[in-house]
Amino acid sequence: MDLAQEKKTFLNKFKEADSQDSLNILKIEYLGKKGVISSLMSQLSSTPADKKPKLGKSINEFKSLIEESISSSLEKIEKFTLNEQLSKEAIDVTLPLKPDVGSYHPVSLIAQEISNYFKNKGYVLREGPEIESEYFNFSALNIPDNHPARDMHDTFYFDDGNLLRTHTSPVQIRSMELESPPLKILCPGKVFRCDSDQTHTPMFHQVEGLVVDKDINFAHLKNEILEFVESFFKDNPKVRFRPSYFPFTEPSVEVDIQGKDGWLEIMGCGMVHPNVLKNVGLNPEEYTGFAFGMGIERMTMLRYQISDIRMLFENDLRFITKG
Amino acid sequence: MQFYKSDLLQYISGSISDTDLLEQLTELGLEVDQSKKEKNDLLIKLDLTPNRGDCFSLIGIARDVCAVNNLKLKLPKFKKQQQNLDSKKTVSIDKSACSSYLGQIIKLKNKGRTPQYIKKTLKAADIGQVNTIVDITNYVMLHTGQPLHAFDSKKIGKKIYVKFPSKKTKLKLLDGASHFITKDYLTICDEKGAIALAGIMGCANSEVDETTQEIFLESACFEPASIRGNARKLGFQSEASLRFERGVDKEIQEYAINFAGQLYSEIFGGDFSKIFRQSKNHKAKKILISKEFIDSRLGTEIPAAKVIKLLKALEFKVQSKRNLIELTCPPHRYDIEIKEDVIEEVARIIGYDNLPSKRLKLLASSPEDKSIEKEKLSKDIFVNAGFNEVINYAFVDSSFIKMLGFNNDSIELTNPMSSNQDVMRPSLVPGLINNFEYNFNRGAQKFKIFEVGNVFTKEESWKSLAGLLFFDKSSSDWSGSFQSSFYDLRKSIDLFFSRLNIEPVYNKASINHLHPGISAEIKMKTKSIGNIGILHPAIQRELKLPDIVLFEINLDSIKLPKINSIAQPPKFPGSERDLSFLVSKEIPSNDFIKELKKAGGINLRSVSVIDVYQGKGIDKSLKSMTFRLFWQATGATLEDKEVDQFVENQINHAARVFKAKLRS
Structure with missing residues (x-):
């Protein structure tokens, strides 16, 4: 066999091999056990000793040429095939999708935020029934029958004398009847008053805090409110405490924050009235406490700049899913 | 004011x-x-x-x-008018209800007209002009807080009584309305009967007008308790009742009558009788308080001198008694009764903004209400599953819930705001349907909404969780991923229960507002805890609604998951077999799976349904169900022979229980 001739033949064949398969066939033809290279090698034994090294070297060079050519070609083809596959599989990654995005009602979001804030401060969440007795909603809270303070609450009644609670304060009484101080609770929930206009709906939500222990004083209440306002209203507004009246607290205070167009009322609070403590069997000389309460819708409206409270209960999905 | x-x-x-x-x-x-x-x-x-x-x-x-x-x-002083009118009246009062009663007869000499300054004050207060006699009483009331009443002296008798009537009486009041009053209403009477509803309004029979020449002017103090609520019960509030309900200064009656006297004298010119008077001695309220008490409740130190000064300015009489301060409350402050009320006065005058604040160090100890935790967890699960939360009013329209087929035991409100909010909701479903209609009419095409809230029947109240699913298929987009069948909603419910570590059972059931064939009762063990299904076609037709899927679950009947230990997964390979059965189409897959599990041995890890087929090639009464069963043991590799034995048991068991045939 003539090495030069074989080389020429290989190069011609290689030029024509354009697929993985033909290359592999070529590989076997030349590099296989019975291939061209091995028959060239077997000729080597019958070659004179002085020519052996040179021929051997040439055969090996030829072998390397074959190996490199085929493998580099195979690599190219593999790459090409992969690229072809990739471009075939390509998708439009920009097609619009509509995932089911769940949402909390804005009132829920704000209730949750307020609850979490106070939970982190060690308040325990409590809830109570929405249908209440006259006793828990009024009498126990130092609001006697016929007292003008009852005019502050337009109450829904049932024929059996029970009523829809007008505030979350009955939960104070229920909690104090069940547990003895120290007490640090937060009561979120629905409340009801017969009233409907731009700032009132017949049902709304309140959250109410109560702390009872020995040596609780007004300075504690004030600090609790100031810290909460700072956390809730991110722009750290000016806060004003002004005297007010709630039958179940004494002193009673209303809290305002400075808004763009003047003061905005945000909550009521005060020191628990001694009569309320007496009503649950606590000695007001020994125990004192404070309570605070706010309307969650009001806080929601302030947070999201909503001007009509009724929007919150129309449940328009374009509105309530945006909190 | x-x-x-x-x-x-x-x-x-x-x-x-x-x-x-x-x-x-x-x-x-x-x-x-x-x-x-x-x-x-x-x-x-x-x-x-x-x-x-x-x-x-x-x-x-x-x-x-x-x-x-x-x-x-600056309080102006008013002289007593010269009392030269010799006229007689006797006054007797019920001292439990009236602490003092002053009356004076004034003979008006000339015609009088209401001066401009009085008109201005009345107008500011939104009190209409009546006639000069009445305008003066209102003017004095606005200044002193003492409601006065002028009777036409000629229209009333010689004897004046302040008393509760002994029987039900009909009165015609000054506003022209007639009322039946009971024994709870304090009245002013003469020998013949009532001439005024004390502290509320005079009666028409003793009314003054432009022609009145002699009046009997009343300046009295009625106890708040004897007036409270009475005007409201009659359906109105008068300037007088507003003040008496809250308490009128016990010592101002004479000042007020002399104030008015001076005005009558100036405007009309007049002859005055003596002042007829009945009163009981009232004891001023006294409160003992210490500086330490005030300091401890306000959490600061306020000098005693400052406290005393400001209380004096508010007309408390102050006397120091060793470490204590004895306060005599001013007669106009009905609201000051206890030490805490005094603290409010101190804080109010100093200003709450000028008081210090101090961090509270108290931590609570008791655990949170489970019900709140459960509500929060439920909301989280459904929001994460792509649902939008809604909040509806707790009152609904009784005719709507009746139409939906809810039991007739919802609680009626005595005074609803409107007839479409007249009962407490027995379910969250009516609210969700309303939300659907509202939004559907505004073009919404895809609904996954839910609500958590209390529901009520006459017997009980519980916290409920409910949801609604709907998708308008014509609005489907290229991805087509949103489905709204019964099973899609059930998938969300299953997700919810699996998060709570609960395995509910769905049983076919008939629920009034749901499609009888596409609805199920959700059960936990034997207890029914909710339902799921497509809105009943009859209701859909009546409300002109499309197919919506609904569920409702009683949250109170669900417990929060206990903490379980987490078992290590088996290390040995398992075996999988698929079995197809032909069985009556009435047999719920749930029951079938239960039986396969029974016969499958302890190493049967899972049974899933991979195909359900009804139709061509199968008898109409039958269906084909294909199950994939998976066995795996914890201690060793299961031998094929063992699994074969279980499969054989299952086939025999299914044949026995369901007459099921293995499909080849």
Whole structure:
């Protein structure tokens, strides 16, 4: 066999091999056990000793040429095939999708935020029934029958004398009847008053805090409110405490924050009235406490700049899913 | 209470700017509701709290303003009119209800006209002019807080009684309305009967008018308890009842009658009788308080001298008794009864904004209500599953829930706002359907909404969780991923239960508002805890609604998951087999799976349904169900022979229980 001739033949064949398969066939033809290279090698034994090294070297060079050519070609083809596959599989990654995005009602979001804030401060969440007795909603809270303070609450009644609670304060009484101080609770929930206009709906939500222990004083209440306002209203507004009246607290205070167009009322609070403590069997000389309460819708409206409270209960999905 | 600043300033020795006055009033607890500049004056409207009856008067408001500004209250003195009219009246009072009663006969000499300054004060207060006699009583009331009443002296008898009627009586009041009054209403009577509803309104039979020449002027103090609620029960509130309900200064009656006397004398010219008077001695309330007590409740130290000074300015009489301060409460402050009330006075005058704040170090100890935790977890799960939360009113339309087929045991409100909010909701479903209609009519095409809230029946109330699923298929997009079948909603429910570590059972059931063939009762063990299904076609037709899927679950009947240990997964390979059965189509897959599990041995890890087929090639009464069963043991590799034995058991068991045939 003539090495030069074989080389020429290989190069011609290689030029024509354009697929993985033909290359592999070529590989076997030349590099296989019975291939061209091995028959060239077997000729080597019958070659004179002085020519052996040179021929051997040439055969090996030829072998390397074959190996490199085929493998580099195979690599190219593999790459090409992969690229072809990739471009075939390509998708439009920009097609619009509509995932089911769940949402909390804005009132829920704000209730949750307020609850979490106070939970982190060690308040325990409590809830109570929405249908209440006259006793828990009024009498126990130092609001006697016929007292003008009852005019502050337009109450829904049932024929059996029970009523829809007008505030979350009955939960104070229920909690104090069940547990003895120290007490640090937060009561979120629905409340009801017969009233409907731009700032009132017949049902709304309140959250109410109560702390009872020995040596609780007004300075504690004030600090609790100031810290909460700072956390809730991110722009750290000016806060004003002004005297007010709630039958179940004494002193009673209303809290305002400075808004763009003047003061905005945000909550009521005060020191628990001694009569309320007496009503649950606590000695007001020994125990004192404070309570605070706010309307969650009001806080929601302030947070999201909503001007009509009724929007919150129309449940328009374009509105309530945006909190 | 509405008034002009100029009227208020009559009582204040000093000047005060408009802005300061408005700010101070609110900071005193006399909240300024509105204010309006008018010519050279300022019209102020206060929103008074029920405890401050004393501030339904210019003097009362001035007193607070003076106290906070360290100014002196200027009270004009009124002389007694010369009493030259010899006329007789006797007065007797029920002292439990009336602490003092003063009356005077005034003979009006000339015609009188209401002067401009009185008109202005009345107009500010939104009190209409009646006639000059009445206008004067109203004017004095606005200044002193003492409601006065003028009777036509010729129309009433010689004897005046203040008493509760002994029987039900019919009265015609000054506003022209007639009322039946019971024994709870305090009245002013003469020998013949009632001439006024005490502290509320006079009767028509003794009314004064332009022609009246002689009046009997009443200045009385009725106890709040004897007036409270009575006007409201009759359906109105008068200027007098507003003040008496809250408490009128016990010592101002004579001042007020002399004030009015002077005006009658100036405007009409008059002859005056002596003042007929009945009263009981009232004991001023006394409160013992210490500086330490005040300090401990406010959390700061306030010098005793400062406390004493400000309380004196509020007209408390102050006497030091060793470490204690003995306070005698002013007769106009009905709201001051206990030490805490005094603390409020101290804080109010010093200003809450000037008091310190201090961090509370108390931590609580008791655990949170499980129900709140459960509500929060439920909301989280459904929001994460792509649901939008709604919040509906707790009252619904009784005719709507009746139409939906809910039991007739919902609780009626005595005084609903409107007829479509007349009962407490027995379910969250009516609200969700309303939400659907509202949004569907506004073009929404995809609904996954839910609500958590209390529901009520006559017997009980519980916390409910409900949801609604709908998708308008014509609005499907290229991805087509949103489905709204029964099974899609059930998938969300299953997700919810699996998060709570609960395995519910769905049983076919008939629920009034749901499609009888596409609905299920959700059960936990044997207890029914909710339902799921497509809205009943009859209801859909009536409401013109498309197919919506609904569920509702009683949250109170669900427990929060206990903490379980987490078992290591088996290391040995398992075996999988698929089995197809032909079985009556009435047999729920759930029951079938239960039986396969029974016969599958302890190493059967899972049974899933991979195909359900009804139709061509199968008898109409039958269906084909293909199950994939998976066995795996913890201690060793399962031998094929063992698994074969289980499969054989299952096939035999299914044949026995369901007459099921293995499909080849």
